[in-house]
Amino acid sequence: MAPPFQRHIFVCTNRRPDGHPKGCCATKGAEEVRAAFKAELEKRGIKGQMRANAAGCLDTCAFGVSVVVYPEGVWYGGVKVEDVPAIVEEHLIGGKPVERLFMPLMKKAGS
Numbered sequence: 048m049a050p051p052f053q054r055h056i057f058v059c060t061n062r063r064p065d066g067h068p069k070g071c072c073a074t075k076g077a078e079e080v081r082a083a084f085k086a087e088l089e090k091r092g093i094k095g096q097m098r099a100n101a102a103g104c105l106d107t108c109a110f111g112v113s114v115v116v117y118p119e120g121v122w123y124g125g126v127k128v129e130d131v132p133a134i135v136e137e138h139l140i141g142g143k144p145v146e147r148l149f150m151p152l153m154k155k156a157g158s
């Protein structure tokens with residue numbers, strides 16, 4: 048049986064206690080970012096093909112809100128609600144990842 052989703056968008060929604068040295072994506076608006084992905088996928092009629100999942104810490108805390116899209120393995124950092132339409136439109140629908148939102152690790156990898 049084929050997997051039901053073409054892509055998964057994992058959004059770190061990890062929360063750490065206030066004052067933790069690593070910080071966390073939850074305090075940077077991660078739940079709002081995930082909700083924006085879900086709403087945008089629904090609005091575009093692709094909810095059945097792609098899924099925005101809440102994830103635990105993706106170990107890129109300094110770059111949160113951290114988002115990774117599989118199967119490509121494209122990492123986005125500092126994602127804000129207002130960035131979501133561009134990721135959905137250009138990457139998830141158009142097939143062209145949004146380079147301006149790449150995490151530094153993507154740039155180092157030459158992706």
Ligand code: FES
Binds near residue numbers: 104109
């Ligand atoms: S808390 Fe989000 S990547 Fe670690």
